[in-house]
Amino acid sequence: xxxxxxxxxxxxxxxxxxxxxxxxxxxxxxxxxxxxxxxxxxxxxxxxxxxxxxxxxxxxxxxxxxxxxxxxxxxxxxxxxxxxxxxxxxxxxxxxxxxxxxxxxxxxxx
Amino acid sequence: xxxxxxxxxxxxxxxxxxxxxxxxxxxxxxxxxxxxxxxxxxxxxxxxxxxxxxxxxxxxxxxxxxxxxxxxxxxxxxxxxxxxxxxxxxxxxxxxxxxxxxxxxxxxxxxxxxxxxxxxxxxx
Numbered sequence: 001x002x003x004x005x006x007x008x009x010x011x012x013x014x015x016x017x018x019x020x021x022x023x024x025x026x027x028x029x030x031x032x033x034x035x036x037x038x039x040x041x042x043x044x045x046x047x048x049x050x051x052x053x054x055x056x057x058x059x060x061x062x063x064x065x066x067x068x069x070x071x072x073x074x075x076x077x078x079x080x081x082x083x084x085x086x087x088x089x090x091x092x093x094x095x096x097x098x099x100x101x102x103x104x105x106x107x108x109x110x
Numbered sequence: 111x112x113x114x115x116x117x118x119x120x121x122x123x124x125x126x127x128x129x130x131x132x133x134x135x136x137x138x139x140x141x142x143x144x145x146x147x148x149x150x151x152x153x154x155x156x157x158x159x160x161x162x163x164x165x166x167x168x169x170x171x172x173x174x175x176x177x178x179x180x181x182x183x184x185x186x187x188x189x190x191x192x193x194x195x196x197x198x199x200x201x202x203x204x205x206x207x208x209x210x211x212x213x214x215x216x217x218x219x220x221x222x223x224x225x226x227x228x229x230x231x232x233x234x
Contacts, residue, residue, distance in 0.1 A: 044224040045205065046224065056210075088155055090220075094217075096172060099145075102154070104155070
């Protein structure tokens with residue numbers, strides 16, 4: 001069981017907006033930055049969002065991150081078929097003294 | 111281009127030892143922590159630990175402390191993940207990844223970029 005909780009799946013039609021949630025605790029999300037990675041099956045994960053809401057160069061502004069209290073969310077607008085992937089949230093956990101990941105959310109673009 | 115290239119897939123028997131590698135290029139290797147992440151078949155990501163190439167300062171996840179050894183050889187820009195006695199439950203894809211900022215502590219940092227992954231299969 002993952003320390004961070006994500007819904008196992010999400011789906012939406014092309015062009016629409018979807019939000020993926022990530023719930024943690026006071027020792028993880030409540031005290032530290034949240035990161036988002038995405039992974040197309042059969043490939044390595046890639047960084048999508050760092051420090052709660054910062055996009056690395058090359059990540060389109062259709063992707064946005066936010067954090068409030070012990071929860072965070074990733075929003076993807078203008079959905080495209082190539083956005084189909086598994087999305088993972090992550091954060092440092094002060095109690096475990098290490099990085100914890102969510103279980104991943106598989107996004108299907110219908 | 112910053113790149114991490116990992117060693118190839120391995121098939122081992124329970125009880126055997128193994129050392130897989132991750133070579134960094136395109137950046138100053140000694141400026142950045144490198145970490146390892148496990149992905150068991152059909153499962154999510156698990157943080158195993160990180161190492162700094164300058165002094166081999168290593169931080170392990172409690173779940174992996176004592177189970178694996180993370181090391182580095184800065185002269186050849188390579189980090190390693192090692193097992194002394196493999197178990198079937200070690201079957202997984204192992205990713206190395208560089209921490210994204212050279213100036214931030216581990217707890218304020220992120221993984222970017224990632225290696226391509228090394229599949230380790232342990233079966234009798």
